Amino acid sequence: MRIAVAGTGYVGLVTGVCLAEKGHQVICVDVDEHKINLMKQGISPIYEQGLEELMRKNYVAGRVDYTTDYKVAYKDADAIFIGVGTPELPDGSADLTCIATVARQIAETIEKDCLVVVKSTVPIGTNDKVEQYIKDFLVNDVRIEVASNPEFLAQGTAVRDTMEAARIVIGTESKWAEERLMEIYKPFNLPIVSVSRRTAEMIKYASNDFLALKISYMNDIANLCELVGADIQDVALGMSYDERIGDKFLNAGVGFGGSCFPKDTKALVHLAEQYGYDLKTVRAAIDVNTRQKTILFKKASSRLLTFDGLKVAVLGLTFKPGTDDLREAPSLDNIPLLLEEGAEIYAYDPVGTDNFKRKYPAGQHGAGSINYVEKAEDALVGASVCFIFTEWPEIQAVQPQAYKKLMRTPLVYDGRNIYKVDEMKKAGVEYYSIGR
Numbered sequence: 001m002r003i004a005v006a007g008t009g010y011v012g013l014v015t016g017v018c019l020a021e022k023g024h025q026v027i028c029v030d031v032d033e034h035k036i037n038l039m040k041q042g043i044s045p046i047y048e049q050g051l052e053e054l055m056r057k058n059y060v061a062g063r064v065d066y067t068t069d070y071k072v073a074y075k076d077a078d079a080i081f082i083g084v085g086t087p088e089l090p091d092g093s094a095d096l097t098c099i100a101t102v103a104r105q106i107a108e109t110i111e112k113d114c115l116v117v118v119k120s121t122v123p124i125g126t127n128d129k130v131e132q133y134i135k136d137f138l139v140n141d142v143r144i145e146v147a148s149n150p151e152f153l154a155q156g157t158a159v160r161d162t163m164e165a166a167r168i169v170i171g172t173e174s175k176w177a178e179e180r181l182m183e184i185y186k187p188f189n190l191p192i193v194s195v196s197r198r199t200a201e202m203i204k205y206a207s208n209d210f211l212a213l214k215i216s217y218m219n220d221i222a223n224l225c226e227l228v229g230a231d232i233q234d235v236a237l238g239m240s241y242d243e244r245i246g247d248k249f250l251n252a253g254v255g256f257g258g259s260c261f262p263k264d265t266k267a268l269v270h271l272a273e274q275y276g277y278d279l280k281t282v283r284a285a286i287d288v289n290t291r292q293k294t295i296l297f298k299k300a301s302s303r304l305l306t307f308d309g310l311k312v313a314v315l316g317l318t319f320k321p322g323t324d325d326l327r328e329a330p331s332l333d334n335i336p337l338l339l340e341e342g343a344e345i346y347a348y349d350p351v352g353t354d355n356f357k358r359k360y361p362a363g364q365h366g367a368g369s370i371n372y373v374e375k376a377e378d379a380l381v382g383a384s385v386c387f388i389f390t391e392w393p394e395i396q397a398v399q400p401q402a403y404k405k406l407m408r409t410p411l412v413y414d415g416r417n418i419y420k421v422d423e424m425k426k427a428g429v430e431y432y433s434i435g436r
Helices: 010-021 033-040 051-060 070-075 097-109 126-136 158-163 175-188 197-228 232-240 261-274 280-292 295-303 330-340 353-359 376-380 400-406 421-426
Strands: 002-006 025-029 064-067 079-082 114-118 144-148 168-171 192-195 311-315 344-348 363-365 368-372 385-388 411-414 430-432
Touching (some): 002 010, 002 070, 010 025, 010 051, 010 079, 051 158, 064 070, 070 097, 079 097, 079 175, 097 114, 097 126, 114 126, 114 175, 168 175, 168 197, 175 192, 192 197, 197 280, 261 280, 295 330, 311 376, 330 344, 344 376, 353 368, 376 400, 400 421, 421 430
Parallel strands (some): 002 025, 311 385, 344 368, 411 430
Antiparallel strands (some): 144 168, 363 368
């Protein structure tokens, strides 16, 4: 099929390239000319394992192309996938501005019957409005229907999550739309869950918010473990053998971040409020996560007289390994606090440094300062305290003895429970982690 994809972020670009890999003729649309030129050269604007290889392979094969000209891309497409951002507004609701812009462009451009597939995460009922909005502005006498096809991608594994998905969820309101979407996904040979549009929208939120609940629950239990003298990692291990619980998302830490969980939990709470319902479980997950992000800073503050003038090592800037995404990363909550206290920060991240520099360029920031280093060990030299915010393999590779050898004071606050408590103690490191 001829498929156009609106948006070349994590959702749009990965979707477009994977559809091309399965034999469809795909054209990806973005307003950023610079990004388009990079993608034509096989350079991905996002850090995602395996993506550039697929981009180059399918571009050379002529199955995928990139353009800023939406009129050319949309006019004769059999299906148009919308993968633009729906960022969080101050009140917790989703900003649908980009969705509306693309919908208007589609309405004024398409010249044949077309299925519009919304992959962006949108509040329940949005796709009904998108379909009506397109019909309100439709220029040509063609059939247009909107389907919901939420994504379930984890950053860092997005290509694999698309090509080897546990399930594909499609939400349609007609047999015509269902059959067309089924045909698009037939080459993937994956389980398909076909439901109504609103149900598909809810499946996305319910899935993400359940995982967020699971993380916050484990963090809450971890904090209690510290008080009662239990070990959260052993607790998680014991829980994991129960098939009703499973072994995923049981790791305690400094909270969840990224582009999905924080935004989607707030959006569902906001939606519930509009219907007069208090979604207490999800609200609690948000509250726990907010508190969890700075729990190590508070521990260190109670241990130290001051951060003023101290060299502080920060290992890990992104919200998780395998991505350069900083959205809702714990580093963004803690580094401003450290700078306010006058800390001299030396930060390391394998891929997220350039993005972080855009927010905090190297140099003085108020009472404190920040510098960036090429290796984790470089950040440790002469440091009085170290914070670990991301469990990158490069950071896990640092041996306990290195902290004792390189730091002025081997004081480590580990937000990802990378090390064994007894090994750090044996190495002579004063070590604080989560729930142990």
